[in-house]
Amino acid sequence: MKHYKIAVLAGDGIGPEITHEALKVLKVIEERNDVTFELMPASFGACAYFETGDAFPQATIDICDQADAILKGPIGLSHEEAKKIPIDQQPERGALLPMRRRYNTYANFRPVSLPKSLAHFSPLKPEIIGEGIDLIIVRELVGGLYFGEKEMGVNDKGLRYVRETLEYDEEQIRRIMHEAFKLASKRRKLLHNIHKSNVLKSSVLWNEVMEEVAKEYPDVKVVNFLVDAAATALCLNPTQFDVMVMENMFGDILSDQGGGILGSLGLMPSACIGPDKAYYEPSHGSAPDIAGKNIANPYSMIGSVAMMLENSFDMAAEAKNVWDAMQGVFGDGYSTADLSKPGSGVKMISTEQFGDKVVEKL
Amino acid sequence: MKHYKIAVLAGDGIGPEITHEALKVLKVIEERNDVTFELMPASFGACAYFETGDAFPQATIDICDQADAILKGPIGLSHEEAKKIPIDQQPERGALLPMRRRYNTYANFRPVSLPKSLAHFSPLKPEIIGEGIDLIIVRELVGGLYFGEKEMGVNDKGLRYVRETLEYDEEQIRRIMHEAFKLASKRRKLLHNIHKSNVLKSSVLWNEVMEEVAKEYPDVKVVNFLVDAAATALCLNPTQFDVMVMENMFGDILSDQGGGILGSLGLMPSACIGPDKAYYEPSHGSAPDIAGKNIANPYSMIGSVAMMLENSFDMAAEAKNVWDAMQGVFGDGYSTADLSKPGSGVKMISTEQFGDKVVEKL
Ligand SMILES: CC(C)[C@H](C(=O)O)[C@@H](O)C(=O)O
Ligand SMILES: CC(C)[C@H](C(=O)O)[C@@H](O)C(=O)O
Numbered sequence: 016m017k018h019y020k021i022a023v024l025a026g027d028g029i030g031p032e033i034t035h036e037a038l039k040v041l042k043v044i045e046e047r048n049d050v051t052f053e054l055m056p057a058s059f060g061a062c063a064y065f066e067t068g069d070a071f072p073q074a075t076i077d078i079c080d081q082a083d084a085i086l087k088g089p090i091g092l093s094h095e096e097a098k099k100i101p102i103d104q105q106p107e108r109g110a111l112l113p114m115r116r117r118y119n120t121y122a123n124f125r126p127v128s129l130p131k132s133l134a135h136f137s138p139l140k141p142e143i144i145g146e147g148i149d150l151i152i153v154r155e156l157v158g159g160l161y162f163g164e165k166e167m168g169v170n171d172k173g174l175r176y177v178r179e180t181l182e183y184d185e186e187q188i189r190r191i192m193h194e195a196f197k198l199a200s201k202r203r204k205l206l207h208n209i210h211k212s213n214v215l216k217s218s219v220l221w222n223e224v225m226e227e228v229a230k231e232y233p234d235v236k237v238v239n240f241l242v243d244a245a246a247t248a249l250c251l252n253p254t255q256f257d258v259m260v261m262e263n264m265f266g267d268i269l270s271d272q273g274g275g276i277l278g279s280l281g282l283m284p285s286a287c288i289g290p291d292k293a294y295y296e297p298s299h300g301s302a303p304d305i306a307g308k309n310i311a312n313p314y315s316m317i318g319s320v321a322m323m324l325e326n327s328f329d330m331a332a333e334a335k336n337v338w339d340a341m342q343g344v345f346g347d348g349y350s351t352a353d354l355s356k357p358g359s360g361v362k363m364i365s366t367e368q369f370g371d372k373v374v375e376k377l
Numbered sequence: 378m379k380h381y382k383i384a385v386l387a388g389d390g391i392g393p394e395i396t397h398e399a400l401k402v403l404k405v406i407e408e409r410n411d412v413t414f415e416l417m418p419a420s421f422g423a424c425a426y427f428e429t430g431d432a433f434p435q436a437t438i439d440i441c442d443q444a445d446a447i448l449k450g451p452i453g454l455s456h457e458e459a460k461k462i463p464i465d466q467q468p469e470r471g472a473l474l475p476m477r478r479r480y481n482t483y484a485n486f487r488p489v490s491l492p493k494s495l496a497h498f499s500p501l502k503p504e505i506i507g508e509g510i511d512l513i514i515v516r517e518l519v520g521g522l523y524f525g526e527k528e529m530g531v532n533d534k535g536l537r538y539v540r541e542t543l544e545y546d547e548e549q550i551r552r553i554m555h556e557a558f559k560l561a562s563k564r565r566k567l568l569h570n571i572h573k574s575n576v577l578k579s580s581v582l583w584n585e586v587m588e589e590v591a592k593e594y595p596d597v598k599v600v601n602f603l604v605d606a607a608a609t610a611l612c613l614n615p616t617q618f619d620v621m622v623m624e625n626m627f628g629d630i631l632s633d634q635g636g637g638i639l640g641s642l643g644l645m646p647s648a649c650i651g652p653d654k655a656y657y658e659p660s661h662g663s664a665p666d667i668a669g670k671n672i673a674n675p676y677s678m679i680g681s682v683a684m685m686l687e688n689s690f691d692m693a694a695e696a697k698n699v700w701d702a703m704q705g706v707f708g709d710g711y712s713t714a715d716l717s718k719p720g721s722g723v724k725m726i727s728t729e730q731f732g733d734k735v736v737e738k739l
Contacts, residue, residue, distance in 0.1 A: 091575070094601045107575035138505045138612050160543060165578045176546035177579040181522060184538035211626075213453070213469035216527045217539040239456045243633035244662070250500050250612065250637030264573075268630055271605035275612025300606070 017050040019328055022082035024059035024075065027106060028301025029311035029366075030088025036313035036370030037086065037320045040340075043377045044324065044333050055082060059114075060090030060106035060301075070109030079114070084327035085294035086319065087114070089301040096303070114294065115157050120287035121187070122194045123156040123266065124322070125298055127253075127273035129282070133345055135361070136278035136354050143253070150256040151202075152273060153195040154266025156287055158187045159217075161263045183217050183262065185224050192228040194288075195260035199235045202257055206235050209261035209269070211242045221262065245269060249276060270298050279353040281312025286322040293327050295319035305352075309365045312351040314341055317373060340376035344369060379412040381690055384444035386421035386437065389468060390663025391673035391728075392450025398675035398732030399448065399682045402702075405739045406686065406695050417444060421476075422452030422468040422663075432471030441476070446689035447656035448681065449476070451663040458665070476656065477519050482649035483549070484556045485518040485628065486684070487660055489615075489635035491644070495707055497723070498640035498716050505615070512618040513564075514635060515557040516628025518649055520549045521579075523625050545579050545624065547586050554590040556650075557622035561597045564619055569600050571607045571623035571631070583624065607631060611638060632660055641715040643674025648684040655689050657681035667714075671727045674713040676703055679735060702738035706731060 021041075025034040038054065045052050057075040064070040070090075079085050090106040091097070097105050114120075127150050129137055134144040163180035170176045199206040208225050212218035222239070229237055240248065242265045248255065249272050261269065274280035280299035287294050297315030305311055317337060325334035344350075348362050351369055355361035364372065383403075387396040400416065407414050419437040426432040432452075441447050452468040453459070459467050476482075489512050491499055496506040525542035532538045561568040570587050574580035584601070591599055602610065604627045610617065611634050623631065636642035642661035649656050659677030667673055679699060687696035706712075710724050713731055717723035726734065 097575070102581065105575065112576070138501050140500055140502055143500045161576055163540075167578055167582070170546060172546075172548075174546040174548050175582060175585075176544060177582045178525075178542050178544040179577060179579055180540050180542050182538060182540040184532060184534075184536040186534075186536050211629075213459070213467065214474070214523055215541060216529055217541055219464065220529070220537060220539045223537075241662075243629050246608070246630050246634040247637040247642055250634060251640070264626075265630075267573075267605050268608050268627075272608040272612060272634060275609040278613070280609055300603075 017328070018053065019050065019083040020053045020055060020081055022079045022085040023054050023056045024085065024087045025056065026059060026088030026090040026301060027061045027092065028089060028303045028306040030060070030090065030301055032307070032309060032366050033297070033311050033313040033316035034086070034088045036366060036373070037316040039370045039374050040317050040320055040337060040377070043374055044330070044337075048330070048333065050328070059087065060110050061092050061100070064100060064104050064106065064109060070104050070106050071113050076117070084323050085292070086323060087294050087296040088316065089297050089299055091301040093303045112161065115287065116162065118289040118292040118294065119157055120289040120292070120294060121155060121157045121191060122288045123154040124286045124288070125152040125154060125266070125270045125273065125283060126150075127152060127270070127277060127283070129277045130342065135359060136282070136350075137276060138278060139250070139253070139276055143251070145254045148253045148276065150253065151198065151258050152266055152270045153191065153198060153258060153260045154270060155187065155191040155262045156266075158183050159263035181215070181217055183220060185220065188221050188224040189228055191260065192225050195258055196228060196232040196235055199258040200232055204235050205238070205257045207238050207240050207245070207256050207259040209240050209242050209245045209259055209265055211265075213241065217262070242269070246272060249273065274299065279312060281314050281351065281353050284315045284318025284322055286319070286326055288326060293323070295323045309367055310352040311366050312353050313366050313369050317341060317370070336377060337373070340373045343376040344372045379690070380415065381412065381445040382415045382417060382443060384441045384447040385416050385418045386447065386449045387418065388421060388450030388452040388663060389423045389454065390451060390665045390668040392422070392452065392663055394669070394671060394728050395659070395673050395675040395678035396448070396450045398728060398735070399678040401732045401736050402679050402682055402699060402739065405736055406692070406699075410692070410695065412690070421449065422472050423454050423462070426462060426466050426468065426471060432466050432468050433475050438479070446685050447654070448685060449656050449658040450678065451659050451661055453663040455665045474523060477649065478524065480651040480654040480656065481519055482651040482654070482656060483517060483519045483553060484650045485516040486648045486650070487514040487516060487628070487632040487635065487645060489514060489632070489639060489645070491639045492704065497721060498644075498712075499638060500640060501612070501615070501638055505613070507616045510615045510638065512615065513560065513620050514628055514632045515553065515560060515620060515622045516632060517549065517553040517624045518628070520545050521625035543577070543579055545582060547582065550583050550586040551590055553622065554587050557620055558590060558594040558597055561620040562594055566597050567600070567619045568597050569602050569607070569618050569621040571602050571604050571621055571627055573604045573627075575603065579624070604631070608634060611635065636661065641674060643676050643713065643715050646677045646680025646684055648681070648688055650688060655685070657685045671729055672714040673728050674715050675728050675731055679703060679732070698739060699735070702735045705738040706734045
């Protein structure tokens with residue numbers, strides 16, 4: 016019998032609700048496989064800060080260190096609430112970025128996927144969705160502006176200024192490129208390399224290293240896209256993409272655009288993988304405005320469980336069952352509030368009902 | 378009789394073709410107003426580099442210096458062609474960025490506009506377009522990563538690296554904020570401030586200065602959006618936006634996403650305004666793949682003329698006539714190839730025919 020320890024960080028806002036549904040799914044998987052999941056809940060984000068004065072407290076670090084995988088809900092406060100917390104203890108700077116840094120989770124996989132049968136979820140016309148959108152953004156997650164030095168002060172003209180650095184070295188680029196090429200090899204053998212080499216010198220290095228790595232994957236076709244052109248193309252012709260690789264900030268923006276073209280950020284699970292540890296999280300925020308209302312979409316959190324099953328526990332078949340179960344719920348015409356606007360023909364169900372229906376399908 | 382000198386930089390790729398149509402329109406305006414336009418053509422971009430060895434040659438600088446306004450076509454080469462030119466003479470680094478720097482054109486206005494009647498152009502469903510999209514992106518154009526120091530080398534681990542800096546001081550932020558608030562005051566009194574303050578310290582300063590400036594415009598409502606959330610929202614609910622203000626790189630990406638939601642980058646004119654000089658350009662690239670085929674959409678270039686008439690020559694009424702004429706051509710069911718895909722019901726016309734029809738309508 017296999018035994019896995021999972022650190023469960025429910026997070027802020029809608030985090031606890033959608034985590035609750037994800038854990039229901041995990042329980043079913045446990046019951047019918049030769050595996051036990053030891054859940055280790057821990058406090059992380061704004062909730063942790065309010066409880067302990069630290070957004071990523073030592074107790075949580077210890078639990079994460081011991082865990083075989085980390086399941087993490089969204090974190091964050093509203094713009095106004097965030098102002099009440101010292102900037103370096105805000106949940107992003109105080110918890111999320113330290114987590115990424117600690118476990119060096121450089122490879123962030125964000126599927127942007129919508130079958131043709133669910134084209135009605137998307138703000139895009141059916142003819143744009145065609146046979147369905149099925150791409151994955153591979154985002155470098157521990158470099159670039161996110162982790163560069165930051166300098167604030169008053170310059171010699173007496174003006175307040177901020178200077179921050181965007182830095183990449185060839186090794187950081189090479190390892191994410193290998194992830195992207197490997198993934199592309201397993202899929203359509205098509206890799207879109209997203210860059211801004213007409214302005215950024217870091218993109219020039221990015222592209223150089225990409226070309227070096229490409230030689231090791233001669234069967235993968237590379238298509239180069241400027242990041243701005245990619246933002247246009249994601250709206251006009253998203254089905255041309257299969258695997259897209261890009262640096263940290265570009266990945267942040269384009270993956271949320273990905274949620275936009277699907278119809279909801281609630282459809283955006285993700286895996287964040289480092290050399291020795293991986294964590295799984297929805298790509299979206301904690302949506303404080305709808306927290307506690309039992310209306311959030313748990314898809315992204317349940318999808319993150321599926322990614323954990325596949326990547327951390329080598330349970331690809333069960334991962335597929337989870338995806339299929341969620342598609343089945345959609346296929347029956349149900350979804351949460353984000354995707355069941357009046358007139359859409361989709362029957363609205365609550366966060367809990369969504370979780371229950373997924374469990375039924377499993 | 379007023380007399381204006383206009384530097385005309387047709388640029389690369391489709392630049393000459395669409396500039397040709399824009400100049401036809403300018404001629405009509407001249408004929409029926411008490412004004413003369415002295416056109417001063419000059420070479421700029423890759424074409425200038427191939428002719429003179431310099432992408433922004435001194436002769437062109439002199440012409441631009443003397444001009445009352447600059448009308449600039451798109452510049453640039455294909456990814457493969459660009460590699461044949463030394464990196465600092467590539468048209469973006471060798472011509473476009475030096476132009477922005479020289480004239481300190483910090484305020485870039487990019488309208489993203491589509492009336493309800495043209496909703497069929499957009500990849501978005503008609504219910505998303507609603508009563509029409511009509512927003513303007515106000516992009517800071519001479520700061521941030523675009524103009525920061527860049528350092529390349531080999532680090533102490535023997536690895537190639539690049540480090541570049543993103544810098545803003547309060548004065549750079551304040552002046553673009555004033556532009557944005559002034560514009561918002563004249564429109565729906567709604568300003569979306571786009572930032573990434575949960576990660577970037579420059580966004581923290583950005584927001585601080587925004588709040589200071591906001592006090593001078595008490596009738597403008599400010600809504601804060603993280604840049605990633607804005608990328609989602611531009612797909613899901615673009616009509617919520619009126620004026621959006623953001624730093625340079627964010628503006629680059631989101632404005633091209635804007636072209637995406639309209640249906641073509643060919644619908645994206647822009648104005649780049651500095652303290653003493655302004656230039657006008659399409660937001661898109663030079664599209665080398667379709668150059669010389671008489672199929673490019675000249676809307677963005679003719680729209681740039683309209684923006685020039687209004688901003689540099691105080692001819693708002695004629696500017697409106699130009700916009701109306703272009704809408705009239707669309708209204709008659711015509712457009713260029715980008716917006717007349719088979720089955721769309723739109724009748725395809727050439728670049729030249731589009732220009733001719735606009736002239737007829739004027
Ligand atoms: C919360 C925030 C710091 C984070 C990011 O910018 O990476 C989020 O937007 C994401 O995409 O995971
Ligand atoms: C050509 C390029 C340097 C430019 C930019 O990035 O600003 C273009 O994309 C634009 O948006 O004007």
